[in-house]
Amino acid sequence: MPQLIRNWWWEGLCLLVYGALAGSQLFTVPITGLADNRDFAKVLEKVNICDPAKDQPPFVFVYPTYKINRACDWDGGVTSSELLLTQAIKNVALWNARDSFSIQAAGKAHFSLAMAAMAILLWSLRETRPLMRYSVPLLVILIFSDVAYVAYMNSFYTDAAALVFLLLTTSLAVAAVLRPQPWVTAAFAIASVLFITSKVQHAVLGPLVAVLAVWFGLKCRKQGRMRVAGVWMASAAGTLIAAGIMVNLTTVEYKSQALFNLIFFRLAPQSPEPVEVLQELGLPASYQRLVGTTAFSENTPTSDWNWDRKFLAQTSFTKLVGFYIRRPAIPVDLIWSSLRSDGSGIRPSNLSNYRAKDGFGPGTLARRFDSWSNLRSWLILVFPAHVVIFYGLAVSGSLACIIRPAMAERWPLYPVTLLLSAAGVVEFACATCLDCVENARHLFLFHVITELLIVCAFAAVWGYAWDLLRRDRLRTSRL
16 A cells, blocks of 8 residues: 555545545535526436426526426437436435435536546556656646536536546547557547537537547557457447437427527628528528527527428528538638637636525626636637637647657657547537527537647647756766
């Protein structure tokens, strides 16, 4: 035991600190969570759990208690790995002869997965350069103990599952590079599928994750590790299948709402010829009366399932992509304007973080553990172009490692960095160009990916600094 403590004291300390910082927000009074905007019911009521926000004002408070009741049975059309976690929480309550549980049960489930991701990352970094081993975990703790990310754990948003399963998938990818083991391959296969199935909007990242798995598989094949290579290839196939299933399970209502909002609330109103935009997207001129409305406006036809099907028969996301290709200035403008106006909204400003019983007023946001998210929000607000520059540098550096083996040897995590760079671009583009309502909240995963990319960049810089330091020492010793 003393030897174990001596060898792993730093990793144990970092895990303890992260657990204390995140746990103090989730489990000590006043607890920090994220208020329901009525999306909880899409997850809860699918497994017969009542959503208290249905009978109370949404947004303003975190509601503490959730009752199990067969009468609460509604299918909101959501398919998500968050349902697996919610079902597990329900089962634990039933096994303990309880008919209800607290919001903190969700916090425990998400927190356990976040702690597992942190433990795997610390284990992966254990045998790296001292600068990386001792500095990278500090940055990870600073970022992911921020309330912007911790608050999601005390909630039933599908983005909570996306957060923890992305952290788990990324830490396993790092482990696959730095300390490859057969169990890492199997765990990555499971975590990546759970991440891709967390939310239909994130299914677009399935091909990117699959490419990373194929890269690992080919590397193992060159090393003669054929069985492990086969597992990596199976992981890639499973991720692609999961992404395809998620897309196919998307309801007519969700597809119709996203297209309706984008066409009638964003694209047509911003054009000097709205009718021309409608016709180019396959819609008749008679729909001009809907320009300026959203799918949630009064007297819009989107509540009619037959109208939705007719609407999707006339237009589609395929036609929308063709429209963007013919008019490239439009998506560029959408992306840039969204970065300027929505990019700084890392925390949802309209969702309270506290329970009413803890003595806070309606809509109160937590002001503890918010330094990092405040800094990031401020930087995007005053200089949004830095995000573009940062992503450009990350992509360029990763591609340089592919071209120059010497750089790749110095920075072996370049495949993970390249994946995160591509994933961030895809997430931002899809959230901006395929929907237009509550864009700031829909950019949540983009911000998580960007944080992970910041950690990768930090580690790359420190790794390069360590190499320079060693070279100087060698030169000095020779002199």
